[in-house]
Amino acid sequence: MGVVHGQEMVLNIGPQHPSTHGVLRLQVKTDGEIISEIKPFIGYLHRCFEKHCENVTYEQVIPFTDRCDYLASMANNFGYVVAMEELMEIKVPERVEYIRVIMAELQRIASHLLALGTFGLDVGAFTPFLYMFRDRERILDMFEMTCGARLLYNYMWVGGLSHDLPIGFVESAFRFLDYFEPKIEEYNNILTYNKIFIERTADVGVMPADVAISYGVSGPNLRGSGVKWDIRKDEPYSIYDRFDFDVPVGIGEKGNLGDCWDRFNVRLTEMGESIKILRQALTQIPKNGDVHQTIPKKIRPPKGSIYKRTETPRGDLGFYIISDGSPIPNRLKMRSPAFTALSVLDEIGRGWMLSDVIAILGSLDIVLGEIDR
């Protein structure tokens, strides 16, 4: 049986499209429903992050990092301050480290909830999206309680934090964890093991491990392809080596290893691991400590450069900072995980249907703010 080839049509998905998660434009060549080529065009949200950084002081870079990955601002703050502290050889107090880990893991849960919810939306399931937003809201409430902001926090500073935890935070965090833990089962029931959802995602957009590594894909996307790689575990920064948690990887449960379903499930399981870390951190956190103690009066890192990676909800976030001894960075390069994740889209999205490409794009969990910077 031969295949009928029609005329190819060029289709612009975006810049305004419900499923491009921001302002992304995909120029696709389609033969009917089948997509034969995907060309992503990015830069619609380019805000000259790196150019700005060369014109502001090191402290002033932190709000910019917030705005790169606006869905995981805490994690971005964290990555930047970890790199800066290593460059300046600052050792921050225990309490600061614990608070940072707590915030980063809460942020991870919040970010994954949004990723999973919007992925559900991309394959047409509306209700799980709102369930996940309902729970994400409670995390944002806790962030608001801590630093007054709900999306862009500017919370972690080089050498410390902007505020200490408010009174009652630990209790409310425990209350949240008790509330949230059973919800993962609810998500499994309504979405993960839904027959239609499995049909739509299993075996779709298979990303083999070597392709993923070659494309620099990291984080849950890489783990979805079965590679057990998590910087929190493998190159521990901050105090992650103290906690006991697993690194969930895809096992190809519903189809080939590295399909959309695996990536989805890795994120879902990872939220459970974050809960584990949070419980340990909230129990072990020292009661007292000054979060402003080690904040330097003037940030003038010694001459030199550093490349430091941290694990954000989206993967390896790298900061390459070159200092010339002045209070202004000579060069600051951000290696964003979503940038690499988007670059693999053409490779794994070719030959699938339009609907599948939308699902694959959703499963990669990209944030355009971070891609375009």
Place this chain on the structure above:
Amino acid sequence: MSDERDKLIAEVVEKALQGEMDAINNIEDRVTRSKAKAALAKAKRAQTADSSPQIEASITGESTAPNTLSDNPNQKVGERISEKFPDSRDGEVADTHIQLKPDQWNEIAAWLKTEEDLLFDSLQCITGIDLGENVLEARYNLHSMKHRNAIEIRIAVSRDIAQIPSIEQVWRIGDWFERETYDMYGIRFTGHRDLRRILLPEDWEGWPLRKDYEVQETYHGIMVPKVKEGWE
């Protein structure tokens, strides 16, 4: 039907292992094609597991390979490069990085990726930098998923001949990283198959992250706001 398919998949995988990727790409049925690709990946993994436990190790996460380069990988890898590619080093030897000349970079990159005890299979980042004095530099952060080593390669070129061989086909992510560096610094990566601007519009003038960059006055008749100098 499924028997036939299995047979077909086995056939094409066999072919692909001998280097004929077209056999797989020519399969009309999408499902079969993706299955064949998966089978190929599996077969390749099995093959490499025989010769080297590269991907297998990173998959199981049990990287027990002795880390021969643990203390100061930059220096040791630098020495290996000098052995293999004499006359490729540039400038003085340092602990923090390996300075290379651009000429042989493509071969060195391919070698770094495949050499048994190096296996730098992951390109983390390409950072461009304007060092002043007419020198542009590209810095490559490499990482090995198996040996858990990280090195930094630096390649400096002068502005007049800002050309570095592209490693886009060695590490596929190099494609976009090189385009970004090109976009910001104007370093031409020779051999790149699709070297276009990536973040800025195609018709933007100048290379914004060079230190002497002058913002163009207007863009398509729109005033371009100046970046304020000297914020403190």
Place this chain on the structure above:
Amino acid sequence: MTVDNLYNWLMGFFPGITESPILLIIAILVPCLALFLFIALYALVAIYGELKVSSFMQDRVGPMGQGVGLHAGKWGLLQPVADALKLLTKEDLIPEKADKTLFIMAPFMIFIGAFIAFVAIPFGETLIIADLNIGIFYLLAVGSLAVIALILAGWSSNNKWSLYGGMRSAAQIISYEIPAGVSIVIVIMLTGTLNMQDIIKYQDGGLFNWLIFANPFTFIAFFIYFISGIAETNRTPFDIPEAESEIVGGFHTEYSGMRFAFFFLSEYANMFVVSGIASTGFLGGWQSPISGYFNTPSWGVFWMLSKIMFLVFVMMWFRWTFPRLRVDQLMNVCWKVFLPIGLLNIFGVGIWTLIFG
């Protein structure tokens, strides 16, 4: 029969005349107007229902009255009215490159398709506008009018997304006509009639005389019909022609204001029609579930409407629970699952009737 009754009643005022075309036209127009009002009212109820059903399923309250100046009435009851007013007052846009005639025609056509189907739906023993002797056949026939309108809308918008939507809906609706028709054949086989009222009368005598419980094959046939019906109305999980996250809105991407409202309205109207056929064919129509009780004509209307509204609710339930299928999976379900089972069903019912009937 409503038209006949009305005509005879009107003729009663003019004893001398034996035939009056004017009165006939009045007798036809009055039920049509009533029907139009009914559809409008039903749409308001259904939209409000959809809002509230979705809200409760998604753990939120939905439209609510909040106090003076802020509200959409008690429990948000005025929300659908506000929606309707918003759609009425919105600017009506026609894309410059669109084929204007077809673009304007499409929403009317789809609404006409939905509207004329109501004519043959029996709301009660005497409450049916036209008691056609080929009622069920007529309903299936006019049900597929929608596909022409959808293709028109998709094509005339001159938009790639609309084109995708139009093509998808054409493939989908035409495919699902077949399993739906095959399931209805079973009803016709058992009842031996195409007349809606006769089909309902056949199911007299309580819950277990309904065709859905007549034998195992009709039980399956009901579900095949209902699922195909959902596919025909483009509801989730079969909403691929208007899949918002994929093709932005499909055939109605370019429509705004009142024209969009017509698409919206006819989607709800189609839900009603599909549920109406399902309850007539399989759930006993206006028959009471308990034999001999609650069987007066007014109860009949109640039963019919509650059965229909229950099925409409089930459709909403599906929509807020399931993800969307892909276009090829949708076709697979139709051609590789429903059609063979449907054909086997016909065979099975035949055998069953021979042995037990």
